[in-house]
Amino acid sequence: xxxxxxxxxxxxxxxxxxxxxxxxxxxxxxxxxxxxxxxxxxxxxxxxxxxxxxxxxxxxxxxxxxxxxxxxxxxxxxxxxxxxxxxxxxxxxxxxxxxxxxxxxxxxxxxxxxxxxxxxxxxxxxxxxxxxxxxxxxxxxxxxxxxxxxxxxxxxxxxxxxxxxxxxxxxxxxxxxxxxxxxxxxxxxxxxxxxxxxxxxxxxxxxxxxxxxxxxxxxxxxxxxxxxxxxxxxxxxxxxxxxxxxxxxxxxxxxxxxxxxxxxxxxxxxxxxxxxxxxxxxxxxxxxxxxxxxxxxxxxxxxxxxxxxxxxxxxxxxxxxxxxxxxxxxxxxxxxxxxxxxxxxxxxxxxxxxxxxxxxxxxxxxxxxxxxxxxxxxxxxxxxxxxxxxxxxxxxxxxxxxxxxxxxxxxxxxxxxxxxxxxxxxxxxxxxxxxxxxxxxxxxxxxxxxxxxxxxxxxxxxxxxxxx
Amino acid sequence: xxxxxxxxxxxxxxxxxxxxxxxxxxxxxxxxxxxxxxxxxxxxxxxxxxxxxxxxxxxxxxxxxxxxxxxxxxxxxxxxxxxxxxxxxxxxxxxxxxxxxxxxxxxxxxxxxxxxxxxxxxxxxxxxxxxxxxxxx
Numbered sequence: 080x081x082x083x084x085x086x087x088x089x090x091x092x093x094x095x096x097x098x099x100x101x102x103x104x105x106x107x108x109x110x111x112x113x114x115x116x117x118x119x120x121x122x123x124x125x126x127x128x129x130x131x132x133x134x135x136x137x138x139x140x141x142x143x144x145x146x147x148x149x150x151x152x153x154x155x156x157x158x159x160x161x162x163x164x165x166x167x168x169x170x171x172x173x174x175x176x177x178x179x180x181x182x183x184x185x186x187x188x189x190x191x192x193x194x195x196x197x198x199x200x201x202x203x204x205x206x207x208x209x210x211x212x213x214x215x216x217x218x219x220x221x222x223x224x225x226x227x228x229x230x231x232x233x234x235x236x237x238x239x240x241x242x243x244x245x246x247x248x249x250x251x252x253x254x255x256x257x258x259x260x261x262x263x264x265x266x267x268x269x270x271x272x273x274x275x276x277x278x279x280x281x282x283x284x285x286x287x288x289x290x291x292x293x294x295x296x297x298x299x300x301x302x303x304x305x306x307x308x309x310x311x312x313x314x315x316x317x318x319x320x321x322x323x324x325x326x327x328x329x330x331x332x333x334x335x336x337x338x339x340x341x342x343x344x345x346x347x348x349x350x351x352x353x354x355x356x357x358x359x360x361x362x363x364x365x366x367x368x369x370x371x372x373x374x375x376x377x378x379x380x381x382x383x384x385x386x387x388x389x390x391x392x393x394x395x396x397x398x399x400x401x402x403x404x405x406x407x408x409x410x411x412x413x414x415x416x417x418x419x420x421x422x423x424x425x426x427x428x429x430x431x432x433x434x435x436x437x438x439x440x441x442x443x444x445x446x447x448x449x450x451x452x453x454x455x456x457x458x459x460x461x462x463x464x465x466x467x468x469x470x471x472x473x474x475x476x477x478x479x480x481x482x483x484x485x486x487x488x489x490x491x492x493x494x495x496x497x498x499x500x501x502x503x504x505x506x507x508x509x510x511x512x513x514x515x516x517x518x519x520x521x522x523x524x525x526x527x528x529x530x531x532x533x534x535x536x537x538x539x540x541x542x543x544x545x546x547x
Numbered sequence: 548x549x550x551x552x553x554x555x556x557x558x559x560x561x562x563x564x565x566x567x568x569x570x571x572x573x574x575x576x577x578x579x580x581x582x583x584x585x586x587x588x589x590x591x592x593x594x595x596x597x598x599x600x601x602x603x604x605x606x607x608x609x610x611x612x613x614x615x616x617x618x619x620x621x622x623x624x625x626x627x628x629x630x631x632x633x634x635x636x637x638x639x640x641x642x643x644x645x646x647x648x649x650x651x652x653x654x655x656x657x658x659x660x661x662x663x664x665x666x667x668x669x670x671x672x673x674x675x676x677x678x679x680x681x682x683x684x
Contacts, residue, residue: 134584134585134622134679134680135585135586135622136586136622136624136682136684137586137587137621137622137623137624137627137628137632137682138586138588138589139624139627152591153594153595153598153606153609154595154598155598155605155606155609156598490603
């Protein structure tokens with residue numbers, strides 16, 4: 080019975096369609112029809128053939144309209160986001176922006192998107208200082224280091240994948256190799272750096288650097304093979320990540336602060352204590368090549384007096400970045416609250432100065448060098464040297480952070496991420512183009528949640544350090 | 548099976564048919580596509596709507612989907628369409644498209660029979676199967 084009704088229905092539809100076709104089609108051509116009227120609901124130019132659906136003709140294009148839209152010009156669900164970690168400035172612990180990661184929409188004037196709480200803190204407790212942040216498309220994870228632990232966040236779900244405290248002396252700034260195999264992160268002010276599996280968080284080996292106490296910053300060459308380990312001290316050591324061996328040492332006259340690498344990591348640019356400027360060293364020979372001082376301001380007369388002015392991080396310059404074309408060196412000025420820009424040549428000259436009244440203590444170039452992120456919250460156009468936006472929390476308050484990541488996503492899958500350090504080789508896409516980084520396929524399709532067991536410590540039971 | 552982290556979600560489609568099967572047929576029947584011919588811009592809007600509603604693929608794959616829709620499900624007005632449109636929808640070469648343009652400049656085509664009679668190199672069987680998408684305005 081049901082089938083009979085179906086057939087009858089189909090016949091009815093067919094009959095109707097034929098009737099419509101007959102009424103629609105003019106005798107001279109199949110597409111022509113009489114003007115629409117109450118007894119003929121079809122548009123005059125509709126094509127009706129047999130029992131098929133009605134097809135409307137293409138919309139006439141105006142003369143000289145040019146070609147139609149290019150094939151494939153679609154808005155894929157991509158997002159360009161800035162992840163700002165809090166409290167992300169050691170000098171601003173009381174700054175009223177709370178804790179967690181604040182996600183801003185770079186495509187929408189850095190509008191607030193959400194706040195991610197990596198760890199919950201009791202109202203009565205202060206959040207741990209954020210020491211560093213990194214992320215990798217190869218794992219779709221973000222790594223947040225704080226004084227006491229390291230957490231891996233699944234960027235598809237914003238849930239914790241694993242968290243590690245290692246030997247109890249973790250952690251400083253992390254860096255991850257492009258293939259996601261190695262995560263290198265400093266201990267908290269000791270003299271060693273850990274190498275972990277970036278996916279699982281499992282401890283692989285320790286890079287010991289005796290003679291360099293006060294573990295601080297850490298950088299990786301674009302190929303992920305060399306670790307540039309700088310303490311808050313004078314001896315920077317370079318280790319082979321795979322073997323764990325120290326392959327070079329560079330002695331600086333003052334404590335090394337922030338560092339940045341050139342394209343092939345053959346040169347390292349560093350801030351120094353008690354110096355407004357930067358030094359450049361050859362990472363192959365260990366020799367210092369250049370000492371570049373800011374002379375556009377009389378910083379020595381301000382700095383070399385008693386009592387010495389108190390500035391964040393205790394040094395005149397804490398922040399250095401190379402432009403992605405390698406032509407400029409940007410450094411922070413904590414005395415006069417400026418950014419000084421130098422030509423990166425054999426005879427560097429200061430070519431521009433930017434005022435950042437809120438104080439800059441870290442500088443990071445965004446993806447493709449299109450914007451510069453200063454820890455003052457200022458977002459700067461590197462071409463015009465103008466501040467074009469400010470990072471603000473959900474409460475509209477300016478956020479200071481020295482640990483930010485500029486990232487792009489498609490359907491939750493991390494595509495690219497700028498380095499927290501101002502390295503000339505940029506992100507892995509740029510590094511590959513420059514011929515210094517490995518090829519990593521761009522990940523396709525939506526991200527798949529990987530945070531299945533949040534909060535697990537992959538190194539539980541690791542012997543606790545008895546070092547200071 | 549859920550792909551492991553870092554792997555591609557699925558093999559990327561490399562032909563128009565494969566792209567339509569992978570992306571469009573993943574959510575609905577193909578009749579929804581084949582029953583509703585529409586012009587290129589309308590298809591573009593439709594595909595964007597599908598992306599907004601969750602269709603997943605790369606730019607290249609969506610380009611292949613548009614290729615399929617252009618070649619198979621786009622109506623053409625023989626008396627007004629440009630050479631690219633005539634070639635794509637009628638599956639003809641440039642010479643035949645130029646012959647159509649030259650002839651219609653003198654006298655617009657009246658119907659399918661007129662087209663078939665006046666221009667050589669047309670695939671009559673194909674034209675018959677696509678006749679609901681062929682207009683003479």
